[in-house]
Amino acid sequence: MNKKLKTIIMIAVLALVFYGIYSIGLIDTLKDFDKFQALIKDAGSLGYVIYILIFVVAAVFSLPASVITISGGIVFGPVLGALLALLGATIGAVAAFLVARYIARGFIVDKFGKNAMFQKVEEGVEKNGKDFLILTRLVPVFPYNIQNYAYGVTNINLFTYAIITFITMAPGAFVYAYMAGEIAQNGITTSFFIKLLIAGIVLFGASQVPKIFAKRKGINMETINK
Template sequence: MNKTVRTLLIVAVLAVAFFAIWKSGLIETVSDFDAFRAMIERAGFWGYFVYVLIFIAAAVFSLPASVITITGGVVFGPVLGALLALTGATVGAAAAFLVARYLARGFIVEKFGENAIFKKIEAGVEKNGKDFLILTRLVPVFPYNIQNYAYGVTNLNFGMYVIISAITMAPGAFIYAYMAGEIAVNGISTKLFIQLIIAGILLFGVSQIPKILAKKKGIDMSDIK
């Protein structure tokens, strides 16, 4: 099959899939905590798989993920909810990366290659490699879902991309899911207040990693802003 025809066919399939998701009302559901929670709970045992699949779809189609993460902590508990959220987010990021690299690379480069974010990421990876990925994952300058596709058209190693993405997403996934699960189980308490302080300290510590890494590697932080 001609490469151009194959690319257009894949893009068409993705477009149809997104249209189906939109028509099903899933976008509205994952934006509504109560509705999404009810849907996962109704799924029973299959709720685990449904949850992860929806998280993957959120990454591939750039759907809102905050409610999904919080719902995981409430429905499945702090630890399991965080693990499921991290699994879904990592697989989804990997899927978007592979779509950009192998399935729709030509289309993405043609349509978005001149986009400022894409150009900065491409230049950053060329100059600093995986260190640039770490920085942009920890410093929320570029939209997360756009990064997934942008990195797919760079020369970044897929395995390294997945590992770094999982590690850098883990703190946020665990903190948000844990806090949501704790509130659902024990409500607002002194224990929660102390945990929030600890979580704040941890997030602050994580936010300092990019600065330390940039200084050690000699990377100009203005390159990613």
């Protein structure tokens, strides 16, 4: 089969999948905490699988994931919810990466290859390899969902991408899902405020890591932000 025709078919399939997702109201559900939580709870033991699959759908189609992360903590509890949120976010990021690399690569390069953000990612990977990936995952200079596709058309290794994504997404996933689950289970207590303070310190510490990392690796942060 002609490579261009294959790409067109794959994109058409993705478009049909998105239409199906839109038709069943999943996008509206993702915007509504109560509806989303009901969807997961009503699924019983399949809720775990559905939760992760929804994360994959959100990543592939660049849908908002904040409701998914927070709802995970509320529905599954602080610890399990945080773990599932991190696992789902990582698998979703890898799925979008694979779509960009093996399914829609030609389309993405043709349509977005000259985009400033895509060019910065490509140049950053060429000059700094995985160090640039670590930095852009820690500092959300570019939207996470767009990064998945941008890195998919670079030469970065899939395994490296998956591991770094998992590690760098961990602080945010745990803090948001864990805190949401803690409130749902125990309400606003003294213990919660202590944990919230610890979470704030963790996030602050995580925000300082990129500056130190960039300085040690000789990466100019100002160039990325422009």
